[in-house]
Amino acid sequence: IAYQQGAFSNEKIAYDDEQVGLDDQIVIHFSHVVAENTPKGMAAKKFAELVEEKSGGRIIVKVFPDGILHSDYDELEALLDNEVQMIAPTTSKMTSRLPSWQVLDLPFLIETNEELKAVLTGDLSEALLEDLSKLHIKGLTFWSNGFKQISSNSPIVRAEDFRGKRVRTMDSGIISQQFEYLHADPVPLNFDDVYYEIQNHLIDAQENTISNIYSKKFYTMENYITLSNHGIMAYAVMMNEEFWNSLTEKDQQIILEALEEMQGWQFALAEKVNEEYLRKLSNEPDVKIMKLDEENKRQWKKAVSPLYESYNKKINGNYFKMLLEEIG
Numbered sequence: 001i002a003y004q005q006g007a008f009s010n011e012k013i014a015y016d017d018e019q020v021g022l023d024d025q026i027v028i029h030f031s032h033v034v035a036e037n038t039p040k041g042m043a044a045k046k047f048a049e050l051v052e053e054k055s056g057g058r059i060i061v062k063v064f065p066d067g068i069l070h071s072d073y074d075e076l077e078a079l080l081d082n083e084v085q086m087i088a089p090t091t092s093k094m095t096s097r098l099p100s101w102q103v104l105d106l107p108f109l110i111e112t113n114e115e116l117k118a119v120l121t122g123d124l125s126e127a128l129l130e131d132l133s134k135l136h137i138k139g140l141t142f143w144s145n146g147f148k149q150i151s152s153n154s155p156i157v158r159a160e161d162f163r164g165k166r167v168r169t170m171d172s173g174i175i176s177q178q179f180e181y182l183h184a185d186p187v188p189l190n191f192d193d194v195y196y197e198i199q200n201h202l203i204d205a206q207e208n209t210i211s212n213i214y215s216k217k218f219y220t221m222e223n224y225i226t227l228s229n230h231g232i233m234a235y236a237v238m239m240n241e242e243f244w245n246s247l248t249e250k251d252q253q254i255i256l257e258a259l260e261e262m263q264g265w266q267f268a269l270a271e272k273v274n275e276e277y278l279r280k281l282s283n284e285p286d287v288k289i290m291k292l293d294e295e296n297k298r299q300w301k302k303a304v305s306p307l308y309e310s311y312n313k314k315i316n317g318n319y320f321k322m323l324l325e326e327i328g
């Protein structure tokens with residue numbers, strides 16, 4: 001098959017390589033749900049470039065952004081069926097299958113980029129990746145998208161401002177409970193439904209990173225943004241296990257080296273992109289950006305504090321301990 005030059009930059013590469021007839025060519029389909037101009041979108045492209053370069057054009061990574069191939073709801077199924085070979089969902093989206101992964105959904109624990117980096121590269125991250133083998137998935141690494149903020153159609157600063165609000169969340173028990181403790185009404189939704197739901201006034205608020213709020217234009221309908229940094233967003237980069245096992249050791253090495261080489265760059269990118277889009281948002285005349293002050297942060301934290309004990313006691317005390325150690 002000769003690919004036409006399409007929407008994705010690496011399709012052209014696939015075309016060229018098929019022309020030269022590389023008979024041991026490997027094509028990896030990488031599906032994700034966010035825009036291309038985001039920390040995950042750019043990382044997926046960078047990964048494709050590095051792998052192509054390191055393999056001399058033999059391994060092609062075709063990236064499908066914006067949920068055009070699969071939404072949140074079915075990308076994991078598509079990975080398990082080897083319809084796509086790679087995805088990088090948020091850790092939160094794995095928690096219905098791996099409840100221990102909710103450790104990264106606990107609010108207000110990881111507070112700085114340094115702490116986030118330490119957690120995503122330390123022993124806990126290794127253990128989390130290893131958990132994926134229970135699902136017959138090869139866990140490769142973590143990417144970052146920094147910290148979650150609140151965007152809403154009316155100001156939310158005090159804990160009581162959440163009362164009665166319908167808040168879109170990713171599908172994770174602890175994230176839902178967090179909003180229940182704040183007397184809001186959590187609404188777990190696929191990422192690609194969020195725009196429609198805001199537009200049709202079906203939800204009042206959501207938590208997300210600035211890069212997602214900006215690139216998906218949520219701010220055009222939810223004008224209030226509260227810089228709360230109350231939680232983190234991390235991506236687990238993973239591959240279909242059978243596909244991984246079918247690769248030669250040399251090709252596995254190429255993939256691991258590419259990911260390792262770009263990890264520092266990816267963490268820095270997440271910070272930079274979120275900062276840059278925040279600057280752009282602050283220039284939008286209709287957008288009102290508020291900061292969560294110390295007193296209100298104390299109130300939010302107090303409201304959600306039972307989550308720590310319940311994760312520690314009922315879900316995975318060991319992971320909880322590891323997280324606390326890694327953030328110092």
Ligand code: LMR
Nearest residue numbers: 033034090170191208212
């Ligand atoms: C969301 O659903 O809000 C995010 O998980 C999207 C993403 O992958 O960044």
